[in-house]
Amino acid sequence: xxxxxxxxxxxxxxxxxxxxxxxxxxxxxxxxxxxxxxxxxxxxxxxxxxxxxxxxxxxxxxxxxxxxxxxxxxxxxxxxxxxxxxxxxxxxxxxxxxxxxxxxxxxxxxxxxxxxxxxxxxxxxxxxxxxxxxxxxxxxxxxxxxxxxxxxxxxxxxxxxxxxxxxxxxxxxxxxxxxxxxxxxxxxxxxxxxxxxxxxxxxxxxxxxxxxxxxxxxxxxxxxxxxxxxxxxxxxxxxxxxxxxxxxxxxxxxxxxxxxxxxxxxx
Numbered sequence: 001x002x003x004x005x006x007x008x009x010x011x012x013x014x015x016x017x018x019x020x021x022x023x024x025x026x027x028x029x030x031x032x033x034x035x036x037x038x039x040x041x042x043x044x045x046x047x048x049x050x051x052x053x054x055x056x057x058x059x060x061x062x063x064x065x066x067x068x069x070x071x072x073x074x075x076x077x078x079x080x081x082x083x084x085x086x087x088x089x090x091x092x093x094x095x096x097x098x099x100x101x102x103x104x105x106x107x108x109x110x111x112x113x114x115x116x117x118x119x120x121x122x123x124x125x126x127x128x129x130x131x132x133x134x135x136x137x138x139x140x141x142x143x144x145x146x147x148x149x150x151x152x153x154x155x156x157x158x159x160x161x162x163x164x165x166x167x168x169x170x171x172x173x174x175x176x177x178x179x180x181x182x183x184x185x186x187x188x189x190x191x192x193x194x195x196x197x198x199x200x201x202x203x204x205x206x207x208x209x210x211x212x213x214x215x216x217x218x219x220x221x222x223x224x225x226x227x228x229x230x231x232x233x234x235x236x237x238x239x240x241x242x243x244x245x246x247x248x249x250x251x252x253x254x255x256x257x258x259x260x261x262x263x264x265x266x267x
Contacts, residue, residue: 035103044204056076137183142233144208149189151216155179159230162261166248168198168205172214175243176227178264184216184226187217 103110114124138157143150159177168174189208196205204218215232218223231243247254255261 106205136260138237140233140237141187142215142228143187143189144213144232146208146211146213148192148210149213149215150187151209152185152187152214153179153226153228154183155228158238159241160236160264161225161230161241161243162182163245164248167244168203168250171206171249174214174217174227176217176219176228176229176230178219178222178225178227178261180265180267181223184228184267220251221261222265 010267074089098176103213110121110124114121117124117127119127134154134157137154139152139154141150155177161175161177163169163175193206194208194209197203202223203220205214206217213232214229216226216228220228230238244256
């Protein structure tokens with residue numbers, strides 16, 4: 001495999017005020033996702049398993065609030081508890097109280113936080129951990145040319161983009177960066193997506209039925225994630241783009257030898 005790295009200019013660096021605004025609004029965005037999930041039919045909405053044979057475009061991108069690895073979930077993979085039987089609810093409440101007992105002087109504050117946000121002990125812990133882990137990420141938005149397909153994705157402002165020379169990537173000029181499925185959310189257009197597959201049929205080359213643009217897809221190298229086209233992102237959130245050339249003509253050898261490509265789709 002031959003890999004070359006080159007730095008290419010992208011949109012101008014974000015002003016300091018913009019970066020501070022992103023940080024200040026970060027936790028608010030997470031809580032908004034919780035509130036949105038709570039409004040959805042009283043519980044999680046699960047989509048079809050990622051890449052499952054026979055699943056239509058609409059099913060593949062159905063939102064899963066449970067954070068399953070094989071589904072398209074919002075960029076906070078904490079689960080939202082479904083309606084429970086009284087006995088189960090009581091057991092969960094007791095478990096939450098036991099969790100708080102180990103927090104010392106912060107126990108009361110923790111329990112009040114859970115009540116205000118209406119989350120379990122596990123959900124609250126995961127939320128706070130995710131908040132810290134996502135601090136270095138930026139929420140990008142993007143979509144196809146006609147606007148029928150829109151998405152948001154959490155990723156670094158400094159993008160690491162693959163430029164593959166396999167047969168289809170050359171034809172489509174399919175430069176992309178890879179993210180975990182849990183950091184991608186399809187906002188609209190599930191019914192307006194078509195999928196092309198070939199050879200092993202592992203890669204799901206999705207594109208808009210109206211304008212034909214592929215703004216994201218499921219790569220063969222990372223079936224548990226998404227490949228996002230950086231040129232389909234809206235302006236203003238990308239600081240820089242580093243391009244890595246990968247030898248897709250020798251795909252198996254190239255991917256096997258790559259030190260980090262598989263980990264890029266892991267949360």
